[in-house]
Amino acid sequence: MTDSSHHPFTPPPELLDALSSARRPLLIAHISPDGDAIGSLTALGYLLYRMGKDPILACQDKAPATFNFLPFYDRIVQNVDSERPDLVISLDSSDPTRMGGIYEEERFGDLPLIVIDHHVTNVYFGDINWVDPQCVATDQMIYYLTKALNEPLDETLATALLTGIVTDTRGFRTYNVTPAVMHVTGELIDAGAPLAMITERTLDTRSMALITLWGRALDTVELADGVISAMNTLAMRKDLGGIIRAEGLVSFILSAQEAKIAAVFTEMPDGKVECSFRARRGYDVSQIALNLGGGGHPPAAGCTVEGEIHAVRRMVVEMLKEEAKKKK
Ligand SMILES: [Mn+2]
Incomplete structure (x- = not known):
């Protein structure tokens, strides 16, 4: 080594x-x-x-x-x-x-x-x-x-x-x-x-399917205690020709003025939920991702969690809120 x-x-x-x-x-x-x-x-x-x-x-x-x-x-x-x-x-x-x-x-x-x-x-x-x-x-x-x-x-x-x-x-x-x-x-x-x-x-190039998916996922946006999040469900994308991830969406929602940390939850067909995190300077999402079996960088990280998407979102957002509380 x-x-x-x-x-x-x-x-x-x-x-x-x-x-x-x-x-x-x-x-x-x-x-x-x-x-x-x-x-x-x-x-x-x-x-x-x-x-x-x-x-x-x-x-x-x-x-x-x-x-x-x-x-x-x-x-x-x-x-x-x-x-x-x-x-x-x-x-x-x-x-x-x-x-x-x-x-x-x-x-x-x-x-x-x-x-x-x-x-x-x-x-x-x-x-x-x-x-x-x-x-x-x-x-x-x-x-x-x-x-x-x-x-x-x-x-x-x-x-x-x-x-x-x-x-x-x-x-x-x-x-x-x-x-x-x-x-x-x-x-x-x-x-x-x-x-x-x-x-x-x-x-700066996106498919129309991706823009449509962004639109549907944006309907689920919630912001609380500095954490903004959205969901990308199987139902949202069933007519969108096989597209899976709402690429770029997590960075976009972090642009909300009140947001310190952003998360997008993607429902996968195998019963798992892909979690994608972004953080503004001074906040670290890599350790939360690592603790959940994933990895990444302090400002950008991700992981995959087993469970129902609403339940996973609730649990993970609580963890992110703890990080967002840290005054840096
Ligand atoms: Mn790289």
Whole structure:
């Protein structure tokens, strides 16, 4: 096991050694992939391919079409049925369950496992763990990895790298955006990454079904003691063509002036409820998510809870109210 006690933003040397000697690495992005999951998957996949390796890019769930401008988008597989890999790299996942069905213990358990992630709740489940919560995105870490490998940026790589940075910071709105992040971003734009296009495609494009779902979920909004919440039920989306999550809604309702913490509860067909949390500066929803079996960052976290959606909402909102009471 290794930790991140070496120089900040520098990958551990044993990680560089493992990458250099790998021939066919299996790269795994987390389930329900977001822009950073797909951005870091395609950036590292493209980088390793350019280095002459034969990477497998995998994600249990299909990458949203939003990200089809990324390199190797069409090469992302949902099953690993090809030649056996010789190394496994987990990207943007804070615990092994986030790798979903791709990581089959009996097939890949004997291979070295590298963890590259920026979640503060990471449980260090790899043989080599590079975890840096100071980075806004796993893609920011892949940028430092590119530098550490003395590999040049090009337009394709820079585009994939900037995608995770743009999406995980919601367009540079989050409090963890530092001059270092803007410096990296400047270099990526200099290398050809189209910032405005990435922002428009990933943050400012929504389906009509999603807007309809937002409308229905907004009908259930409640605000009390600084906690605002809404529900996304199975009934609300039964005629909306398979859409599941009300993406972006939780950030939107946090914009209510009186809100300190926001939550959206999504009823799943398996009797579970997905909980998505956001918090304003000074409040921490990551520990509540962790206590409920999930994880994330202080301002953005989530978990899945078994139970009936109204009951789950009542219970979890009470926990969030305790956090919202804390004067910070
Ligand atoms: Mn991320």
